[in-house]
Amino acid sequence: MTTTTLAELAALVGAELRGLDPAAAAELEIDGVAALRDAGPSELSFLVDPRYAGELEGTRAAAVLLRPDQAALAGALPTLVLEDPSGAVDRLASALAPRTEGPAPGVHPSAVVDPTATLGQGVAVGPLASVGPGASLGDGVIVHAGAVVGEGATVGVGTVLHPRVVLYPHVEVGARCVLHAGVVVGSGGFGFAPTEAGWVPIPQSGTTILGDDVELGANTAVDCARLGATRVGNGVKVDNLVHVAHNVQIGDHSLIVAQSGVAGSARLGRGVVLAGQVGINGHVTLGDGVRVGGKSAVFKDVPAGREVLGIPATDKRAAIRNMRTMPRLHELERRVRELESRLEERGDSA
């Protein structure tokens, strides 16, 4: 953490300082931003949702960001009053975060860049990274320490490959992508034919194509296609430890939360959202804007715009009703048994 004074930070975001005299604010060192209940005496905090106003009382924060109409809630606490506390929080946190230089433009002497690779303007290749024959890195690409760019792979302008990313040969990564540490793009699709002699690999001759502005989380893996390409559309955001199988097609601006898996040849439309630990069966199609709840398993096509949940996934509202009934299932069986015996008795007595 770097530090700066409360007065400087108030000026940075154009906030009005209340509850503290300017001289004190000019000397109060601040080193972070945190939630009300976590903040310490050298940190700022903030209130956006008035439901949490109760936490203002116990906070140890040096000062609190508040909207003008909520400023009175702070009581005697020093406050920074401004129209958009939420936006200011991110600016302040960025200002206070430690500086990270990253690899400087140029190729680190320990990196191995094949002479037939093409590097754009301002490309930075970090320590012990490797760039294969015929690979192409667009302007401003950053290849962090230990990343591996396979032969013939192409990386678009401004993309960042974090440490130990692996691009298999000939994959295509768009512009302004962020691939986090340990990401693998283009690994062999999982296809085997059963024979008397065991599983025989089905050749995976295709490739993987990521659009522009794609983000892939740590240790996520996207396989190549058997034929053609596994495609991840523009603006798609993928969390950590996600599996994308061979020939999957993911539409633009979809979002996939951690540990979800999309099986072979499944197709996700535009703006699809998968919550965490979701599984999508092979060859299934999800229409545009489909939303799948956490831990669901989707075995069938889902039409555009639907929200689904459960194992197997069904309409979300119905699934919630059924999930809420589950805790009474054992009791329900008992009630049925009782009904049966009452009816039996009456039958006998009839």
Next chain:
Amino acid sequence: MTTTTLAELAALVGAELRGLDPAAAAELEIDGVAALRDAGPSELSFLVDPRYAGELEGTRAAAVLLRPDQAALAGALPTLVLEDPSGAVDRLASALAPRTEGPAPGVHPSAVVDPTATLGQGVAVGPLASVGPGASLGDGVIVHAGAVVGEGATVGVGTVLHPRVVLYPHVEVGARCVLHAGVVVGSGGFGFAPTEAGWVPIPQSGTTILGDDVELGANTAVDCARLGATRVGNGVKVDNLVHVAHNVQIGDHSLIVAQSGVAGSARLGRGVVLAGQVGINGHVTLGDGVRVGGKSAVFKDVPAGREVLGIPATDKRAAIRNMRTMPRLHELERRVRELESRLEERGDSA
């Protein structure tokens, strides 16, 4: 993609060209193979399953592979007629895929190979890979960029370690295995004893042994054993992001789909198939040929040959029936309530 002409490709797979004159075919450049609905005008496509014959109409493919008895379906489309379109597709796709050289035999100058390591004939060690003391690499082994072979580890003839694979010390990998990028073999098993002072590690003194012809997907992890060895049998195929815990035994020719996990000391027989995101409890035994459906959790032993599904996993047919009933569970409770009140009323009126 490399390109070649339609005439050359027809000759390559011994197909009869129909619907296009030979001179045109000799000039028509083809650069890929794709599904009917995906193929563009410079790509081939194919029909194997007649249910998809309807897609022939709208395809933009340059030509379509068909069996003689289905050739008429293509109408005016140029066709390559041959007995086995499915097999030909893979040969054509391989022919059209861009060439990948991989690391040349020998040790790249940037790699670090301990002088006490043993390298067979034609071994290739790529850039920035490391091979520890006493490690042994069989003939034709390929160690891709950034992979790490621990001290004393042994790797069988013809095995390929993709970029950033890690073999812990003393693990044994068989012949002709393929370990995809980010695979970890031999990491410490997860065993801790609860004490007053917290969790105390149980020593994991064993190793990990992979048979021949094993494939492990990207970022999959196989732990070492507490005692003896975690064993993965011959011909076992494992997908991406799979977890195999300490002392697990996996029988020959089993297949494990992505994101499944097998807990400590579980035993899988020969030819077991786990679909995606399956969990196998510790110490559970699955008999030969057991098949577990997607997203299941297996808490108990399963006899040979059975198919199971669900959380907890039970007989597959019964589980499907029960899963299909689930969407009506809430309604079922309402029906029971109604039965109860009807019976109550009658009781009153009786």
Next chain:
Amino acid sequence: MTTTTLAELAALVGAELRGLDPAAAAELEIDGVAALRDAGPSELSFLVDPRYAGELEGTRAAAVLLRPDQAALAGALPTLVLEDPSGAVDRLASALAPRTEGPAPGVHPSAVVDPTATLGQGVAVGPLASVGPGASLGDGVIVHAGAVVGEGATVGVGTVLHPRVVLYPHVEVGARCVLHAGVVVGSGGFGFAPTEAGWVPIPQSGTTILGDDVELGANTAVDCARLGATRVGNGVKVDNLVHVAHNVQIGDHSLIVAQSGVAGSARLGRGVVLAGQVGINGHVTLGDGVRVGGKSAVFKDVPAGREVLGIPATDKRAAIRNMRTMPRLHELERRVRELESRLEERGDSA
């Protein structure tokens, strides 16, 4: 495996040798320890739980460790009699395990350590590892081959970073931690705001702080915080392929089994145990000592000391009862239908 004689091993653990004459024991080479049904003729085995006494009969082990009160069970088998077979097993297995030297203290010539980094006494930096500007490694830290320590990151005394671990810039790792191969600490949290133009990243300005004695399994990923820090407490043990999202707080001595995921801003108390493949929803709080069963999804806060299970997770005992009823759900619906028609008939006949 290294080998030594049965007589030497008996002496090592202070066991009394029975059923074999000392001269023979002094010549019998032993190379491992294994379970009764797995052990071969050059291995030792053991019995702790008398329920497995039946396995003594068929074992091929060279000798068996037994408590004095159970020694008679071994019949004619050579035995090592001692008070604590379980503890002795680990000592014997460690003695028999192959020696692993690991990287020697000092910096391997192929490693890249920035001149502004600070290294304590006895630090070992292995081949092709990289340590960034301003990073700080405490006494005795081991950085294995290919690991990447980001700029400004700090690593406590005695911590081991296995091959290809990645620490993002400025993260803090405590003392005596073990981070297995492929672990990523401090990757960007997954936060995006929906806009007309697609998902806009929410700045993730915070960091990640791991306490002392933390263990993280292979390919596990722990994200940095949006603000402040993602925190993993002292003595926390985490298995392979686990996901810990931004701003998560994990209390001391918690334990998380493989492939579980903890979503953003969730809080786990002290001594929480998550079994395998569990999902914890964002912003959920689990009290001290909460235990979550395998494959569960926790959508709501759980008070201290509770055991929960299921999707969604509810009280464990009730959940087990309901899970056991599930296999009869389809049948239950049939029974309700039958009740309805019987009542209908009676209604008609009434």
